[in-house]
Amino acid sequence: MVAPDFSKSQTSSSPMAKPTLRHKASACLADGFLFLGGALVALLLVWTLWSFITPSINPSDFDSINAQLNPPSDVSSSQSCHRGPSLAYDPPDVTFYDDPKLSYSIQKPMKNWDEKRRQWLNRHPSFASGAGERVLLLTASQPAPCRNPIGDHLLLRFFKNKVDYCRIHGYDIFYNNALLQPEMFAYWAKLPVVRAAMIAHPEAEWIWWVDSDAMFTDMEFKLPLERYKNHNLIVHGWAHLIYDRKSWTGLNAGVFLIRNCQWSMDFMDVWASMGPQTPNYEKWGQILKSTIPDKLFPESDDQTGLVYLLYKEKEKWADKIYLEAEYYFEGYWEEIVTTFDNITGKYTEMEKGAGELRRRHAEKVSEQYGAFREKYLKDAGNGKGSWRRPFITHFTGCQPCSGDHNQMYSGGSCWDGMRKALNFADNQVLRKYGFVHPDALDPSVSEVPYDYPA
Numbered sequence: 442m443v444a445p446d447f448s449k450s451q452t453s454s455s456p457m458a459k460p461t462l463r464h465k466a467s468a469c470l471a472d473g474f475l476f477l478g479g480a481l482v483a484l485l486l487v488w489t490l491w492s493f494i495t496p497s498i499n500p501s502d503f504d505s506i507n508a509q510l511n512p513p514s515d516v517s518s519s520q521s522c523h524r525g526p527s528l529a530y531d532p533p534d535v536t537f538y539d540d541p542k543l544s545y546s547i548q549k550p551m552k553n554w555d556e557k558r559r560q561w562l563n564r565h566p567s568f569a570s571g572a573g574e575r576v577l578l579l580t581a582s583q584p585a586p587c588r589n590p591i592g593d594h595l596l597l598r599f600f601k602n603k604v605d606y607c608r609i610h611g612y613d614i615f616y617n618n619a620l621l622q623p624e625m626f627a628y629w630a631k632l633p634v635v636r637a638a639m640i641a642h643p644e645a646e647w648i649w650w651v652d653s654d655a656m657f658t659d660m661e662f663k664l665p666l667e668r669y670k671n672h673n674l675i676v677h678g679w680a681h682l683i684y685d686r687k688s689w690t691g692l693n694a695g696v697f698l699i700r701n702c703q704w705s706m707d708f709m710d711v712w713a714s715m716g717p718q719t720p721n722y723e724k725w726g727q728i729l730k731s732t733i734p735d736k737l738f739p740e741s742d743d744q745t746g747l748v749y750l751l752y753k754e755k756e757k758w759a760d761k762i763y764l765e766a767e768y769y770f771e772g773y774w775e776e777i778v779t780t781f782d783n784i785t786g787k788y789t790e791m792e793k794g795a796g797e798l799r800r801r802h803a804e805k806v807s808e809q810y811g812a813f814r815e816k817y818l819k820d821a822g823n824g825k826g827s828w829r830r831p832f833i834t835h836f837t838g839c840q841p842c843s844g845d846h847n848q849m850y851s852g853g854s855c856w857d858g859m860r861k862a863l864n865f866a867d868n869q870v871l872r873k874y875g876f877v878h879p880d881a882l883d884p885s886v887s888e889v890p891y892d893y894p895a
């Protein structure tokens with residue numbers, strides 16, 4: 442399940458930075474020309490009007506305008522090149538948003554989405570830079586308060602964890618707690634949210650669904666997007682379990698990355714057509730139960746539906762679906778939480794011999810330190826049995842909000858596992874703020890002493 446060549450693909454993602462920078466620079470140049478062009482027109486206009494009022498212009502006026510247009514130092518001009526997206530700019534040109542027939546609902550098919558998105562991006566050029574790697578993280582929970590007395594507190598901490606991860610890596614995040622399509626309840630509720638988010642965020646190339654009961658336990662790790670460049674849907678999964686065993690656990694549908702494109706719109710239409718909002722819901726339950734032998738319950742569910750589509754309509758969809766098995770794209774909490782102590786020990790040991798990893802730094806620049814760490818993780822492995830921090834820990838079967846849990850384990854092991862994982866992740870964040878939880882289960886903190894050898 443775990444391939445050894447992961448570090449290779451990690452380094453293969455670093456060349457991506459170059460084209461991005463080049464792209465940024467050229468977009469910046471184009472912006473600069475536009476700005477100068479506009480400024481020139483404005484100057485001419487001012488000069489024309491001015492010449493009606495006064496016979497001549499004081500040359501010193503030009504000097505001061507010029508000075509504003511062409512700041513003398515290189516520093517300020519290079520800073521102006523890193524402005525990023527223009528959040529206040531939406532031109533009056535017609536886009537797909539102005540089409541009265543446009544619907545955000547998953548029940549209305551979307552056509553020509555790629556063209557519509559491209560047109561929007563053309564009209565918002567400040568979003569062009571980095572557009573191919575832009576990620577929106579989506580997560581959600583139920584509209585009502587949790588039944589589990591500590592459920593809302595746990596959900597808050599799970600959400601804080603996702604916000605932390607997104608802030609560190611510059612991703613946007615949307616938390617939904619409304620049922621957008623009331624008939625699509627429970628695990629089906631995410632599909633209408635993903636669909637609406639695609640339309641709400643034409644600037645995002647990827648929508649990343651992460652269940653409310655999943656959390657980041659490696660705050661440094663970044664999605665190897667370069668690896669997914671020819672695919673549109675990425676899930677944690679294993680081909681042999683899907684195609685040979687027809688198992689409903691051949692993949693996990695609680696975390697997935699889906700490209701914001703027409704293919705995804707079409708795929709979600711087919712996927713959602715097995716859901717409770719359709720008259721065929723019962724029929725789909727029977728079909729899935731009879732096709733997928735280890736399916737436990739008779740109702741149609743999204744995960745078995747996805748396994749079914751891969752198995753039955755392989756030619757149609759499988760070449761665009763990437764089954765990621767090389768790292769914990771999401772991992773089963775029970776096999777993970779027992780490894781945290783060992784991992785913490787290994788990382789502490791690693792840092793004893795690596796001053797660059799102990800150096801204090803601003804949170805904003807922490808990605809660089811994640812890249813530094815890679816060379817120390819060459820022998821760590823990935824996924825099950827490795828001592829690399831697991832990327833995402835998924836509390837499948839624990840249900841923090843309802844308090845219900847799989848009878849295989851006690852509720853106590855669920856909640857303790859969550860607290861342990863949350864402290865494990867929070868320690869990676871809090872450290873940038875100078876503090877740490879010394880105890881795996883205790884919320885209290887102590888200050889991190891200065892420890893950076895020359």
Ligand SMILES: [Mn+2]
Nearest residue numbers: 652654695837
């Ligand atoms: Mn889940």
